[in-house]
Amino acid sequence: MGKKSNEIGRGAPELSRRALLKSSAGLAGGAFAVSIMGAASSRALAATTQPSSLNMLYATSEADSDAIKAALPDFKTAMGFDINLDTMPYNALQQKAFAELASGSSFYDIMIVDTPWMPALTNKIEPITDMVLDSALSGDLDIKDFIPKVFFDTAVYKRDTSNLHFDKSDVVDPAAIKAGGFEIFGLPMQANVLTLAYRKDLFEDPANQKAYKEKTGKDLAPPKDWDEFAAVAEFFTNAAQRRWGTTLMAGAGDWATDDFKTLLAGFGGDGHLVNDKFEAAFDSPEGVRALTYYVDLINKKKVTPPGTTSASWDNVATSFSDGLTAMTMNYHDLSLSPNVKGTVAYATVPMGKSIGPHFGTWMLSVNSFSKNKEWAYRAIQWFTSAATQTKALAHQLHPTRASVYENAAKDPAISQKFGNFYDILGKSLAVGVGRPRLTNYGDVDRSVWVAVNNAARGAATPEAALKAASGQVRDLLAQAGYKTL
Amino acid sequence: MIESPATREGGRPQGRLALSRAAAMGWGLLSPALLILFVMAIAPTIYLVYVSFRHENLLGPGSTFVGVQNFIRVLSDSDNWADALSTVEFVVLSVTIEIGLGLGLALLLNRRLPETNLLTALFILPLGIAPVVSALVFRVLLDPAYGWVDYYLQTWGIIADPIDWLGNPGTAWLAIVGLDVWQWTPFVTLILLAGLSGVPSEPKEAAALDGAGPLRLFWHITLPFLRPFIAIALALRTIEAFKTFGSIFVLTTGGPGTSTEVINLDLYRIALQNFDIGAAAALGIVFLLFLSVIMQQLLKVLGDNTDILED
Numbered sequence: 001m002g003k004k005s006n007e008i009g010r011g012a013p014e015l016s017r018r019a020l021l022k023s024s025a026g027l028a029g030g031a032f033a034v035s036i037m038g039a040a041s042s043r044a045l046a047a048t049t050q051p052s053s054l055n056m057l058y059a060t061s062e063a064d065s066d067a068i069k070a071a072l073p074d075f076k077t078a079m080g081f082d083i084n085l086d087t088m089p090y091n092a093l094q095q096k097a098f099a100e101l102a103s104g105s106s107f108y109d110i111m112i113v114d115t116p117w118m119p120a121l122t123n124k125i126e127p128i129t130d131m132v133l134d135s136a137l138s139g140d141l142d143i144k145d146f147i148p149k150v151f152f153d154t155a156v157y158k159r160d161t162s163n164l165h166f167d168k169s170d171v172v173d174p175a176a177i178k179a180g181g182f183e184i185f186g187l188p189m190q191a192n193v194l195t196l197a198y199r200k201d202l203f204e205d206p207a208n209q210k211a212y213k214e215k216t217g218k219d220l221a222p223p224k225d226w227d228e229f230a231a232v233a234e235f236f237t238n239a240a241q242r243r244w245g246t247t248l249m250a251g252a253g254d255w256a257t258d259d260f261k262t263l264l265a266g267f268g269g270d271g272h273l274v275n276d277k278f279e280a281a282f283d284s285p286e287g288v289r290a291l292t293y294y295v296d297l298i299n300k301k302k303v304t305p306p307g308t309t310s311a312s313w314d315n316v317a318t319s320f321s322d323g324l325t326a327m328t329m330n331y332h333d334l335s336l337s338p339n340v341k342g343t344v345a346y347a348t349v350p351m352g353k354s355i356g357p358h359f360g361t362w363m364l365s366v367n368s369f370s371k372n373k374e375w376a377y378r379a380i381q382w383f384t385s386a387a388t389q390t391k392a393l394a395h396q397l398h399p400t401r402a403s404v405y406e407n408a409a410k411d412p413a414i415s416q417k418f419g420n421f422y423d424i425l426g427k428s429l430a431v432g433v434g435r436p437r438l439t440n441y442g443d444v445d446r447s448v449w450v451a452v453n454n455a456a457r458g459a460a461t462p463e464a465a466l467k468a469a470s471g472q473v474r475d476l477l478a479q480a481g482y483k484t485l
Numbered sequence: 486m487i488e489s490p491a492t493r494e495g496g497r498p499q500g501r502l503a504l505s506r507a508a509a510m511g512w513g514l515l516s517p518a519l520l521i522l523f524v525m526a527i528a529p530t531i532y533l534v535y536v537s538f539r540h541e542n543l544l545g546p547g548s549t550f551v552g553v554q555n556f557i558r559v560l561s562d563s564d565n566w567a568d569a570l571s572t573v574e575f576v577v578l579s580v581t582i583e584i585g586l587g588l589g590l591a592l593l594l595n596r597r598l599p600e601t602n603l604l605t606a607l608f609i610l611p612l613g614i615a616p617v618v619s620a621l622v623f624r625v626l627l628d629p630a631y632g633w634v635d636y637y638l639q640t641w642g643i644i645a646d647p648i649d650w651l652g653n654p655g656t657a658w659l660a661i662v663g664l665d666v667w668q669w670t671p672f673v674t675l676i677l678l679a680g681l682s683g684v685p686s687e688p689k690e691a692a693a694l695d696g697a698g699p700l701r702l703f704w705h706i707t708l709p710f711l712r713p714f715i716a717i718a719l720a721l722r723t724i725e726a727f728k729t730f731g732s733i734f735v736l737t738t739g740g741p742g743t744s745t746e747v748i749n750l751d752l753y754r755i756a757l758q759n760f761d762i763g764a765a766a767a768l769g770i771v772f773l774l775f776l777s778v779i780m781q782q783l784l785k786v787l788g789d790n791t792d793i794l795e796d
Binding site: 091094095098101102120121123124251252253305306307308309310315318319322324440442443446450453454457459479 | 543544558628629630631635646647649650651652653654657737738739740741742743754757758759760
């Protein structure tokens with residue numbers, strides 16, 4: 001090492017003061033030029049011609065399009081251009097979004113993207129990490145305000161290996177995301193998570209409280225664990241009076257999977273359904289216990305209203321709103337029909353060995369074929385800002401920023417209108433369990449819901465149903481090119 | 486005049502020219518229709534065949550040739566066979582009931598009672614409702630918690646507990662077939678009513694004078710005259726029933742479990758939810774070939790039975 005230094009010292013011409021000055025000047029000039037170019041590029045990014053309008057594709061009810069519609073006049077005032085909003089129900093929306101992206105259409109500048117779609121779209125949705133890191137474009141972004149769990153689950157992917165999760169962190173740090181080889185693909189807009197809604201009036205009724213105490217020796221309260229949940233549901237069930245304890249979403253559809261994965265996580269299993277080694281994680285003792293418990297609520301304890309094995313999330317909302325049940329689990333806040341006198345309050349779903357309510361968040365993303373990417377990015381920044389989300393609370397938007405939940409807690413008008421819904425929503429998001437990141441999640445989801453539905457209507461035992469689904473999922477993962485690690 | 490060889494030889498090109506002019510005119514007149522046929526039917530079919538031999542990921546970087554892999558996959562999937570069988574069962578059951586009921590209603594409406602016009606108008610109503618809307622209405626009516634069907638069945642003492650119509654395979658099929666029958670029987674009725682109006686009265690009067698009863702009159706006179714119309718109704722309804730998608734999708738989404746899955750639901754799921762275009766194209770081609778065999782038989786039935794109209 002010393003020898004080498006000497007050789008270099010001997011061989012290298014002595015650096016004169018002038019040369020040093022020249023070099024320094026050159027370096028300074030170069031650095032200045034680079035900084036000028038960088039600033040110019042930032043400004044160029046920021047100074048692209050402002051469009052007269054942008055086109056946005058959005059979900060109708062799943063992401064509360066009313067909240068976005070109500071925000072449009074304010075958007076025009078703040079940003080100086082219009083948003084042409086197209087809203088569609090879920091299936092049509094997915095087909096539209098995928099068709100637009102597959103054909104390379106630049107029509108929609110902004111698209112709302114649901115979490116399970118994203119693994120297949122990482123080559124079609126514009127990564128916005130560089131724009132997030134550009135202070136000229138993101139001065140007011142306050143990205144650290146997004147709930148980290150929601151942000152990482154929804155918006156952070158590796159482009160070519162979309163199944164990978166960014167190592168969870170307590171803080172959203174775009175530079176760390178970039179350094180880890182990941183990209184940000186949008187800004188979270190609407191966070192949906194299963195919460196437990198219950199009839200506060202029934203729970204606080206002194207006669208019910210007394211009867212429950214006599215029956216169980218415990219105080220009547222929103223159930224904290226799954227045993228209590230079953231006990232409370234049984235207590236309120238009186239089919240002759242058309243009153244049942246709870247709803248369950250056991251019909252053929254994504255909702256049955258959501259119910260099951262919530263229970264699976266609660267019973268100590270992996271609520272993601274498929275683990276990081278690409279193995280079906282639900283055909284396990286925890287999975288069987290969870291599904292057996294679920295099936296028993298429907299068929300043995302009979303605490304659910306008729307039609308549970310064909311019920312979807314909107315059916316159960318109607319059943320609860322019509323006063324048929326004392327409890328329900330759903331993704332949204334709920335209100336009672338005018339002819340039902342009572343009040344609604346919320347709690348997190350019960351906890352077993354663990355807790356993991358199903359959650360999935362929508363994000364606003366920039367179409368990679370858009371001709372107005374920077375302006376689209378500015379627009380999604382505005383729509384997901386704390387100010388816009390706070391204002392949208394009144395329209396039942398489910399915020400994705402921590403500060404908005406704090407604002408909601410302080411706002412008596414929100415408490416008056418929604419009770420403790422936003423408090424519980426925020427707490428549930430903090431413990432929620434998302435979906436596995438698979439390009440063919442739709443197929444995996446279907447196998448699981450068919451198993452849940454088959455078990456719920458007694459067409460198969462929980463063990464047999466899960467075993468059959470597990471085999472199907474293994475084949476589906478292999479078909480999609482996922483190799484068990 | 487003796488025709489010289491030169492004259493004969495000279496006449497041939499003129500004849501050929503006239504012929505080719507006529508042919509050109511014919512092709513010219515046909516060309517707009519052929520162009521439309523090519524663009525709307527032939528080109529998409531060629532593309533469908535092309536895609537069926539490829540792994541086609543619309544959202545990925547490209548597609549690859551996979552030979553007959555897609556066909557092997559869709560043909561080796563036992564679920565697809567079960568769904569094909571369900572499709573056939575649905576078509577046979579629905580169309581049979583519709584033809585039977587449609588014939589009964591047509592005979593009833595053909596009696597020219599004062600109420601006939603009003604009844605005909607009422608029977609046609611379901612035809613004017615979109616299948617998806619009908620399915621939504623049926624879904625609400627059949628809801629065991631707050632639907633009218635279970636409510637009245639319980640109120641009248643016919644059932645003790647509500648029936649979860651869409652939660653059991655048997656009753657779910659009943660609902661699907663019931664919806665199709667409700668929607669399409671009027672169509673069959675209209676066709677057969679048109680047929681009945683063409684049945685001459687003289688043979689019936691003569692047979693009645695000879696002592697034939699209503700059943701023999703129907704069997705030996707009315708039914709033979711109606712045969713071509715029944716064949717038309719059968720062919721049109723079978724073709725339509727194989728295309729049923731919206732009503733089943735809305736009513737059961739293939740559930741409970743996978744018990745009401747039909748091939749069209751599979752095609753929708755594979756192509757438009759999973760975007761596995763190659764596999765969907767392969768399944769579509771297999772289904773097309775199967776339908777071609779059925780259609781040939783139906784066209785044969787149609788041809789055999791509509792001779793009477795040409796006579």
